[in-house]
Amino acid sequence: MYETYFTQAISSLHTEGRYRTFIDIARHQGRFPSATWHKPDGSEAEVTVWCSNDYLGMGQHTAVTSAMAKALDLVGAGSGGTRNIAGTTIYHRELEEELAGLHHKEAALVFSSAYMANDATLSTLHKLIDGLVILSDELNHASMIEGIRRNGGAKEIFRHNDVADLESKLKELPLEAPKLIAFESLYSMDGDFAPMQEIVKLASQYNAMTYLDEVHAVGMYGPSGGGVAEQLDLCGKIDIINGTLAKAYGVQGGYIACNAQIADAVRSYAPGYIFTTSISPVIAAGATASVKHLKEDEWLRRKHLDNANKVKEQLLALNLPIVDHGSHIIPIHIGDPVKCKRISDMLLEEYGIYVQPINYPTVPRGTERLRLTPSPLHGTQQLTDLTSALDKLWAHCAINRLEATG
Ligand SMILES: *Cc1c(COP(=O)(O)O)cnc(C)c1O
Numbered sequence: 001m002y003e004t005y006f007t008q009a010i011s012s013l014h015t016e017g018r019y020r021t022f023i024d025i026a027r028h029q030g031r032f033p034s035a036t037w038h039k040p041d042g043s044e045a046e047v048t049v050w051c052s053n054d055y056l057g058m059g060q061h062t063a064v065t066s067a068m069a070k071a072l073d074l075v076g077a078g079s080g081g082t083r084n085i086a087g088t089t090i091y092h093r094e095l096e097e098e099l100a101g102l103h104h105k106e107a108a109l110v111f112s113s114a115y116m117a118n119d120a121t122l123s124t125l126h127k128l129i130d131g132l133v134i135l136s137d138e139l140n141h142a143s144m145i146e147g148i149r150r151n152g153g154a155k156e157i158f159r160h161n162d163v164a165d166l167e168s169k170l171k172e173l174p175l176e177a178p179k180l181i182a183f184e185s186l187y188s189m190d191g192d193f194a195p196m197q198e199i200v201k202l203a204s205q206y207n208a209m210t211y212l213d214e215v216h217a218v219g220m221y222g223p224s225g226g227g228v229a230e231q232l233d234l235c236g237k238i239d240i241i242n243g244t245l246a247k248a249y250g251v252q253g254g255y256i257a258c259n260a261q262i263a264d265a266v267r268s269y270a271p272g273y274i275f276t277t278s279i280s281p282v283i284a285a286g287a288t289a290s291v292k293h294l295k296e297d298e299w300l301r302r303k304h305l306d307n308a309n310k311v312k313e314q315l316l317a318l319n320l321p322i323v324d325h326g327s328h329i330i331p332i333h334i335g336d337p338v339k340c341k342r343i344s345d346m347l348l349e350e351y352g353i354y355v356q357p358i359n360y361p362t363v364p365r366g367t368e369r370l371r372l373t374p375s376p377l378h379g380t381q382q383l384t385d386l387t388s389a390l391d392k393l394w395a396h397c398a399i400n401r402l403e404a405t406g
Contacts, residue, residue, distance in 0.1 A: 058250030067289035091284035107263035114244035114254025120272025122147030179208035185228035191329030219248025
């Protein structure tokens with residue numbers, strides 16, 4: 001009797017062309033960004049991954065893997081408990097200290113993921129601050145949206161990166177009303193940056209707290225990898241910074257960094273912090289090693305941006321419709337879900353290049369795209385292979401190019 005609920009839900013996804021299939025890949029230690037694709041028919045092929053969020057290849061860096069091996073040897077696999085009951089270790093404490101330092105804050109709290117950190121923290125702020133209104137950028141990540149919605153607290157959505165719209169919404173609220181501006185430093189689907197200076201200025205002018213998701217910037221921007229806020233010397237103006245240990249840091253887990261009081265209150269009131277097993281000490285050890293390493297490795301950060309710039313130059317030389325906001329993320333506009341999926345399939349099957357299509361609801365309809373994330377480890381040959389494959393497919397599928405200039 002219940003079957004039809006599920007089959008109908010799935011068939012509507014098929015009809016809309018947005019049923020998701022997962023590509024099964026095995027990465028190989030020491031051979032980033034290569035991987036083996038395990039095809040549905042049981043056969044295999046070597047592919048180059050161009051869409052990983054392990055932006056710097058830290059998931060295979062020996063500084064990280066050796067710290068994890070050592071921890072595994074010393075304390076075993078899991079943490080054995082929640083943070084409150086037998087699951088707090090020296091590894092968790094070290095990681096939280098390291099992260100607090102990274103963001104020039106007094107404290108940090110580690111969660112099982114940045115999704116969880118956003119969801120748990122934002123929903124708890126509604127409980128901690130009576131009458132809180134959260135002003136949220138319309139393109140904020142699903143995890144922030146879930147957290148903001150959770151307890152039915154008041155919210156206002158402002159237009160993406162639109163400081164005038166944000167100000168008009170702030171103006172409508174009484175100056176003494178508690179407010180929080182929630183936004184991201186670097187939006188992952190377009191690769192554009194928030195107008196952070198203007199936002200923090202508005203926050204102090206209108207007496208609002210600030211909550212910043214730096215998930216796509218930590219490890220990669222700022223002199224020690226502290227993100228865009230560190231790069232702009234604005235850490236002191238952001239009340240709560242959220243980051244992940246799973247993207248540039250290449251491991252797993254998420255966190256917030258903030259002052260000691262906020263951390264203590266969230267720690268005490270957030271169900272998502274308390275009622276779940278703490279991350280494995282092995283993971284914590286790897287994450288700490290990664291954060292420490294990237295505090296120093298300016299070279300890797302520079303090489304990363306150099307490589308991203310090279311990819312952009314070559315794609316622009318072919319008039320491919322990339323969107324360049326100066327970040328390491330390179331969206332290529334296609335604007336049609338079927339073509340987007342088809343190009344991605346052909347890249348994988350015919351050229352051994354893996355770029356996941358990004359379709360609705362991850363991005364608005366009509367803005368379907370491929371999203372490239374070059375790493376410092378993609379070599380010259382891999383880059384040439386990518387650009388020549390895209391050039392051929394653009395011609396083959398008759399997709400628009402940029403108007404030729406000059
Ligand atoms: C990926 C992502 C998250 C979640 O991070 P995880 O650690 O993978 O859970 C949060 N915010 C943004 C903007 C993201 O892209």
